[in-house]
Amino acid sequence: MAVLVIEIIICIFYFVLLLIAAAKMSEIAETKGWDAASLHVFAWCFWFPLFGYLYVIALPDRTQYDEIMEYIKKDKLEEKNSKDVPPKRPAPEPQSKSKSYNLSEISSMSKVGNEDVKYWVCRKCKEKNPDYLKECQNCGTHK
Numbered sequence: 819m820a821v822l823v824i825e826i827i828i829c830i831f832y833f834v835l836l837l838i839a840a841a842k843m844s845e846i847a848e849t850k851g852w853d854a855a856s857l858h859v860f861a862w863c864f865w866f867p868l869f870g871y872l873y874v875i876a877l878p879d880r881t882q883y884d885e886i887m888e889y890i891k892k893d894k895l896e897e898k899n900s901k902d903v904p905p906k907r908p909a910p911e912p913q914s915k916s917k918s919y920n921l922s923e924i925s926s927m928s929k930v931g932n933e934d935v936k937y938w939v940c941r942k943c944k945e946k947n948p949d950y951l952k953e954c955q956n957c958g959t960h961k
């Protein structure tokens with residue numbers, strides 16, 4: 819007898835729980851911007867709890883959706899308007915003054931490739947030769 823009472827209490831408890839959950843799910847659907855009554859959210863959640871909950875979870879947030887759609891429409895309208903009027907060209911940039919380089923920039927420019935390469939100047943033709951050459955690459959004079 820006692821077991822039956824406990825079972826009934828559990829059933830009532832489960833029933834109340836389903837009602838509360840279904841009511842809560844309807845509320846969630848409403849906050850998502852849907853008409854819970856017309857979607858029968860409460861009935862779905864009560865009779866098919868798992869399906870009903872998933873259904874509500876899967877509902878997109880329509881409040882944001884409407885906002886986004888409005889934004890897109892506005893954006894397209896602006897795009898149309900801007901097409902009628904030729905787009906303004908950006909003001910030409912002022913002619914850059916003779917660019918000044920700092921010392922490190924200059925030295926990095928002159929260093930092509932190997933930084934360790936040093937030069938020697940030919941005493942005959944004043945040709946600049948890399949250090950590893952024993953003879954001038956221009957006139958052949960020995961270093």
Ligand SMILES: [Zn+2]
Nearest residue numbers: 940943954957
């Ligand atoms: Zn030379």
